[in-house]
Amino acid sequence: MALRTFNPTSAGRRHLIQVDRSHLWKGKPVKALVEGQNSHGGRGNTGRITSRRKGGGHKSAYRLVDFRRTKHDVAATVERLEYDPNRTAFIALVKYADGELSYILAPQRLGVGDTVVAGASVDVKPGNAMPLGAIPVGTIVHNIETKPGSGGALARAAGTYAMVAGRDQGYVLLKLKSGETRMVNATCMASIGAVSNPDHVNEVIGKAGRNRWKGFRPVSRGIARNPVDHPNGGRTNGGKHWATPWGQPTKGKKTRKNKSTQKFIVRSRHDRKKTQ
Numbered sequence: 001m002a003l004r005t006f007n008p009t010s011a012g013r014r015h016l017i018q019v020d021r022s023h024l025w026k027g028k029p030v031k032a033l034v035e036g037q038n039s040h041g042g043r044g045n046t047g048r049i050t051s052r053r054k055g056g057g058h059k060s061a062y063r064l065v066d067f068r069r070t071k072h073d074v075a076a077t078v079e080r081l082e083y084d085p086n087r088t089a090f091i092a093l094v095k096y097a098d099g100e101l102s103y104i105l106a107p108q109r110l111g112v113g114d115t116v117v118a119g120a121s122v123d124v125k126p127g128n129a130m131p132l133g134a135i136p137v138g139t140i141v142h143n144i145e146t147k148p149g150s151g152g153a154l155a156r157a158a159g160t161y162a163m164v165a166g167r168d169q170g171y172v173l174l175k176l177k178s179g180e181t182r183m184v185n186a187t188c189m190a191s192i193g194a195v196s197n198p199d200h201v202n203e204v205i206g207k208a209g210r211n212r213w214k215g216f217r218p219v220s221r222g223i224a225r226n227p228v229d230h231p232n233g234g235r236t237n238g239g240k241h242w243a244t245p246w247g248q249p250t251k252g253k254k255t256r257k258n259k260s261t262q263k264f265i266v267r268s269r270h271d272r273k274k275t276q
Contacts, residue, residue, distance in 0.1 A: 002019075003018070003202055004017070004020050012210070015204050016207075019200060025083075033063060039055075042054035055217045056213075057213060057214055063082075065105060068189070069129035070149075071100070072118050072120070074098065075116075076095060078112055078113060078114045078116065079101075079112070080112055089157060089158045090196040091105060092116075105152075108198065109193065110127045110193070116129075120134060121134060124192055125193075130189070131189060131190075132186050133187065135190065137167070138163065138165075140192070140194050141161065141164060142190070142194060143156055144174065146184060147188065152189070154174075157195065158196065158201075159194065159197060162177070170186050171184060179269040180269035222242075231244075
């Protein structure tokens with residue numbers, strides 16, 4: 001996969017770097033596998049902004065991606081690879097032997113014409129899906145379920161993956177890219193390989209307007225505001241810690257509240273910071 005640069009015919013193209021998508025499908029998605037979605041500008045049902053810095057953006061249809069991979073032991077052929085405006089990874093349109101069409105997350109090294117299959121005992125090759133308990137130790141996986149049958153939740157963004165590090169009493173040890181090591185039920189499904197489009201991190205948007213096309217509004221730094229508008233306002237730290245507009249600490253404060261799943265985390269992603 002290559003990166004594209006452009007001649008500096010304008011300020012917005014001078015530093016623009018994009019992923020080469022010439023190998024992707026150039027037509028529209030399958031109509032039966034998309035549904036409409038509305039942009040609410042970060043507002044909740046009361047009309048107030050509940051998620052800041054969102055608004056505008058180009059209209060897009062949501063692609064119905066199969067994160068569960070519940071169609072077992074039925075081979076599917078990759079018809080084409082497509083761009084998905086709702087995620088950083090590419091998606092693949094697959095056609096099962098019975099004629100059913102479906103979208104799946106496209107892993108790296110998956111091409112048009114390849115065959116993928118999900119099941120309890122299938123070949124360990126990119127695009128296939130199987131329970132974590134059946135995957136050999138050391139295998140790279142993505143689209144990992146955290147609860148059996150709930151659908152993939154971990155390692156779905158472009159270029160991400162996890163490694164099967166071991167097994168322990170009905171659970172599988174996974175080492176994530178963040179540095180975290182956690183236990184996942186061995187019956188949870190996972191797909192083989194790393195997610196496609198690893199060069200996404202090397203993209204340079206080139207201009208602020210491109211972020212507006214994506215639905216991101218500008219960010220005003222707290223320290224650039226007046227003291228009445230933000231705890232960090234007034235162009236001085238004032239001896240206090242950095243905080244959100246509502247006064248909550250932003251650096252160093254632990255935000256994890258789900259203690260019921262703490263037992264599944266063998267090694268926190270923050271532990272490596274202590275050794276540096």
